[in-house]
Amino acid sequence: MRRxxxxxxxxxxxxxxxxxxxxxGLTDGILAEADGSIDGVLAAAGGSIDGxxxxxxxCVSEEDYPSLRxxxxxxxxxxxxxxxxxxxxxxxxxxxWLSNPLPRLQWIQVEGMLGDSDAWTEVAHSDSDxxxxxxxxxxxxxxxDLYKLVDACAVHDFRVTMLAQPGLLKAVRxxxxxxxxxxxxxxxxTAEVLAELxxxxxxxxxxxxxxxxxxxxxxxxxxxYGGDAGSLWMILEEDPAAFLQYxxxxxxxxPRSNSFESVEISPRKFVEHHLKxxxxxxxxxxxxxxxxxxxxxxxxxxxxYSCKGVKELFSVVQAAADEIGRDLASYAxxxxxxDRSDEQ
Numbered sequence: 358m359r360r361x362x363x364x365x366x367x368x369x370x371x372x373x374x375x376x377x378x379x380x381x382g383l384t385d386g387i388l389a390e391a392d393g394s395i396d397g398v399l400a401a402a403g404g405s406i407d408g409x410x411x412x413x414x415x416c417v418s419e420e421d422y423p424s425l426r427x428x429x430x431x432x433x434x435x436x437x438x439x440x441x442x443x444x445x446x447x448x449x450x451x452x453x454w455l456s457n458p459l460p461r462l463q464w465i466q467v468e469g470m471l472g473d474s475d476a477w478t479e480v481a482h483s484d485s486d487x488x489x490x491x492x493x494x495x496x497x498x499x500x501x502d503l504y505k506l507v508d509a510c511a512v513h514d515f516r517v518t519m520l521a522q523p524g525l526l527k528a529v530r531x532x533x534x535x536x537x538x539x540x541x542x543x544x545x546x547t548a549e550v551l552a553e554l555x556x557x558x559x560x561x562x563x564x565x566x567x568x569x570x571x572x573x574x575x576x577x578x579x580x581x582y583g584g585d586a587g588s589l590w591m592i593l594e595e596d597p598a599a600f601l602q603y604x605x606x607x608x609x610x611x612p613r614s615n616s617f618e619s620v621e622i623s624p625r626k627f628v629e630h631h632l633k634x635x636x637x638x639x640x641x642x643x644x645x646x647x648x649x650x651x652x653x654x655x656x657x658x659x660x661x662y663s664c665k666g667v668k669e670l671f672s673v674v675q676a677a678a679d680e681i682g683r684d685l686a687s688y689a690x691x692x693x694x695x696d697r698s699d700e701q
Contacts (some may be wrong), residue, residue, distance in 0.1 A: 379575035424624060427462065430454070432607055433462075442466050442490075448476045455485040464488040471502040488514040492541075492612045497524020505529045510535050518542065521550050529557050529571060529638040530564075542593055544613055545659060551666040555673065574674065578652050581678040589654040590628050592655055597624030613658055615664035628652055635660060 386675035423624050426441040430450040433443035436459060444466045445451045467489055472478055480489075491506070493499045496519045505514060517532040519525060522542040532539050546554060561571040570576075576592040595612035602610050602623055609624060632653040633641045641664055643654055655667050 375434070409486065424597065424599055426601050426603060427466065428603045429605050432603060433459075436461060436570060443677060444468060445636045446470065448473060449478075449570070449637050451476060452479065455480065455487055458485070458487050462487060464490055466492060467488045468492045468494075468695050469642075471499050471505065474505050477505045477509045479622070481512060483512070485513070490518055493519035493528055494522075495524075496520070496522055496528035500524060500528035500531055503528065503535065506537075510537065516540060521546050521554060522623065523549055523551050524659060525550065525552065526556050526560065529560065530566075533564070533569070533571070536568045540593065541573060542595070543573070543655070545655060545657075545662045546631045546666070551670060554670055558670065558673055558677075577650060577671070577674050578678055578681075581674050582681055583678075588628065588650055589650045593654075595654075597627045611658075631657060 358390075375617060425438060426436065426437070427444065429444045429553065430446070433441055433454075438461070440463050441459075442452050442463055442465070443450075446468050447452060447671070448470070449469065451465065455461065465487055471491060471493065503517070509515070515534075515535070516538045517528070518540040518543070519528050519532075522636070525541065529539055529541070541554070541557065543550075543554065552667055558574050561567055561574050570593055571681045573589055573592050576587060580587050588596065589610075594600045597609070597611060602612065604610055611627065630647075632642065633655045635656050638660070640656060640660060641652075642648055642651070642656060645651065645664070645668070646666065651667075651671075655664050656662055682684060
């Protein structure tokens with residue numbers, strides 16, 4: 358399988374790196390990447406293969422990383438002590454954070470601005486080193502506007518985040534052509550979207566144009582292959598224990614929800630409480646082989662959502678991980694003794 362040659366996958370561990378890179382994993386200035394060795398073969402998601410750097414995947418340690426606050430631009434102005442992400446929705450807000458970022462700014466989340474050609478022309482001429490996370494709420498209608506980022510991508514680190522909606526594959530293909538990491542927020546996908554997610558997974562696994570991670574597939578593949586336990590909540594930056602979202606009024610809210618509603622549970626305990634509740638109520642999570650990496654992700658906010666199609670998608674990931682394992686084992690056996698001694 359080509360992907361096993363491009364990004365080896367292994368056991369997550371922490372390695373320091375100075376600059377925050379979207380799609381690479383970040384714990385308050387610490388890059389979280391997978392690295393390890395399998396049968397003497399370097400296995401690293403986000404590591405170096407034959408001297409060639411590859412972007413990694415997000416794997417945040419709760420012990421090392423207090424909740425990253427994700428706030429609208431106006432509220433972000435008050436941040437000074439802890440790391441935060443500023444959400445911008447206008448050209449003025451974008452320029453403000455690019456030109457004069459506060460020290461603890463981790464990246465800028467850009468919403469509803471993809472069609473603003475003049476804004477991206479200005480970004481392309483900016484010397485700021487702040488990374489940008491571009492949100493696509495409707496991939497089918499917005500994907501063609503990604504071409505407006507060509508010049509800006511040459512000088513800035515971008516990630517393209519998109520909701521799992523019809524038209525997803527076109528947006529993923531174009532983002533990959535720009536060599537941007539991609540984060541897909543699947544939510545509770547319909548049958549139509551699940552079919553398209555399978556096409557995206559096939560594209561990620563086999564297309565030679567893919568040079569950056571496509572999440573959540575990249576990290577799920579690493580976990581399935583044998584990496585440390587992780588969860589989709591963390592991979593997709595939706596675990597309130599590590600990524601705490603705020604509305605314009607400064608109120609915390611749960612992912613895919615307007616508020617914490619009547620749930621009397623701390624953000625840090627939300628995922629644990631959610632999964633425990635599902636198991637106690639006899640949800641299919643209780644016996645699901647994917648319980649550890651999912652942790653009830655697809656049962657939120659509707660706990661009655663059927664995961665039949667999701668499990669089929671996960672099975673494809675499992676088959677891909679098994680194939681990678683066989684490829685790496687064959688590669689290890691094919692090397693001469695001198696090759697192995699050179700690596701030691």
